[in-house]
Each structure stands twice: as structure tokens, then as C-alpha cells.
Amino acid sequence: MKSAVIVFPGSNCDRDAAVALERITGNAPHMVWHKDTDLPEVDLVVLPGGFSFGDYLRSGAMSASSPIMAAVKAHADAGRYLVGICNGFQVLTEAHLLPGALMRNAGLNFVCRTVPLIVANDETAFTRGYKKDSIIKVPVAHHDGNYFADDATLEMLEGEGRVVFRYGENPNGSLHDIAGIINKRGNVLGLMPHPERVVDPMLGGEDGVPFFSSVMEAV
Amino acid sequence: MKAHVHITLKNGVLDPQGKAVQNALGALGFEGVGNVRQGKYMEIDLDESDPAKARASLEAMCEKLLANTVIENYKIDLEA
Numbered sequence: 001m002k003s004a005v006i007v008f009p010g011s012n013c014d015r016d017a018a019v020a021l022e023r024i025t026g027n028a029p030h031m032v033w034h035k036d037t038d039l040p041e042v043d044l045v046v047l048p049g050g051f052s053f054g055d056y057l058r059s060g061a062m063s064a065s066s067p068i069m070a071a072v073k074a075h076a077d078a079g080r081y082l083v084g085i086c087n088g089f090q091v092l093t094e095a096h097l098l099p100g101a102l103m104r105n106a107g108l109n110f111v112c113r114t115v116p117l118i119v120a121n122d123e124t125a126f127t128r129g130y131k132k133d134s135i136i137k138v139p140v141a142h143h144d145g146n147y148f149a150d151d152a153t154l155e156m157l158e159g160e161g162r163v164v165f166r167y168g169e170n171p172n173g174s175l176h177d178i179a180g181i182i183n184k185r186g187n188v189l190g191l192m193p194h195p196e197r198v199v200d201p202m203l204g205g206e207d208g209v210p211f212f213s214s215v216m217e218a219v
Numbered sequence: 220m221k222a223h224v225h226i227t228l229k230n231g232v233l234d235p236q237g238k239a240v241q242n243a244l245g246a247l248g249f250e251g252v253g254n255v256r257q258g259k260y261m262e263i264d265l266d267e268s269d270p271a272k273a274r275a276s277l278e279a280m281c282e283k284l285l286a287n288t289v290i291e292n293y294k295i296d297l298e299a
Contacts, residue, residue, distance in 0.1 A: 101290045
């Protein structure tokens, strides 16, 4: 599987994503600077975690209009896989590739810990390697992870099985305990927790491995 | 022409920062402080003398970048 990681000024999980992708897929991803306008032809694009543009204006707002995003949208429109992790999820909502918004955590605290995560849908390209309702342990590290959408959008997401991950213990006030959602077509997923940080037992677990290996098998 | 843009959270959207400010005001001894909602305020200088065109342009800016209309409302005031 070929992949690419978009690097924004202030991304800080781009290297973690690259290490995870290389370890699991066997191929190092292309690292693509946000000012580039062309994406190499790849199966998966990752928008990594971090604090792109210092979270100016709103988390992810500036990155959503970076030059590379037109190519990222075209990649998704072609049905290829796109995942936004943490800040990347914020970018996906700001770019209107996923519905809703990620607001300041309800407790106002930056939350940095490993949380239990429930796999709410195991039929997506990203989660076929998990079992539905299984609980995995994945770290979160964010200040703005409080998922908000209006009632009609929440109803649609629930009705269409598009809530993919839910918090076992809600760390941020997210509505419906939402930790990750997917688009209708099933190729664009955003989540606040960091699967790329749990791909090595030396670093606290391997619960993130099936996330990437599922995509690899889907390709 | 100068524009004043106010960006506020929509009704019903939880505002933990506003709530924290409200609590802090109470802790400082200010009585009778009700609900506090926080938001953003921007001053924007524009090379445009036609108010209608300026407003149309600012609305596009708010829709595309300045506000996230999933959670926020915006109000544009033009300085005469």
C-alpha cells in the first residue's frame, strides 16, 4: 500500500504516523508539505495530529484552506482513503469533508491519557480488523476534541452507522461519546484518539495496528 | 472602509469558557452575573468604498474562514 502524510506547520504526529505506516505496510509514506499542490498517487492520505498554525482562529481552520487541500479533496472524491487523526480530524471538519465541529473540551483541560475506545462499527475499511463492540486502548492528547453536531446530523450519523469509535469514558464532553466518524461513502474517517501511537508493544500497546492493516487489506 | 465582525457561538452550543468566566466573576464577588457567552471580534480594513460590495465580500469571508457556521453566528458592522 502506498501512503502519504501531509505536513502542516505545527504538525507534530507526522513522524509517528510515518513510523506506524512504514512498520505496518512495509513502505515509507511520502511526506507532503502543505504548500505543495500535487499529491503522489497513493491509496491512503493521513492528516496527522499536532497544532497546525498554532490552532489560530479555530483548530484546523487555517490548514483546511492550505494549498494541498484541493488535492486531498480530489483524492477523497476519487474514492481513495483519507484519515484525519486528532488535529487531522479537526481539519477534516473545517474542510467540510466530515460533518460537525470539534470544540473546546467541556472540562477546559488538555486531556492527555490512554482511554478505552469502543469499536462501534467494524464494517469500515479502517475497522474490519477489530470486532464490533470490542474495547481497545488508545491515547488521546487534545484540547479541542468535544464533538458537536446538530440533532439532525447526529441522528443521520447514528442511523447510517457512521459513528465508528466511541469513548468508553468520555474525556471531553463529546456528544454521543463520539470519538470518530466516517463519511457516507466510507473512505474518509476522522478520529481524535491516536492509533499511530499504539503500534509497538514497547510504546504501550498494539491496539492501533489493525486500524492501518485493515486499510491495507481494503486496498 | 473598516469592518467590525463579531463571531458568537450559536444558541444551544455549550460554551465551557463562558461558563468558567461566569464562575470566576462570581468568585471575585461580582453579584448578579448571569449567563456569559464568549466569542471573537475582528477589525478588518478593506479597500472598498461600496458598502454593499464590502458586505458581500465580508459575508463570503465569514462563510469560508472567519466563522465555523456549524457552531458560530457572525455579525458584520461597517464603519461609515
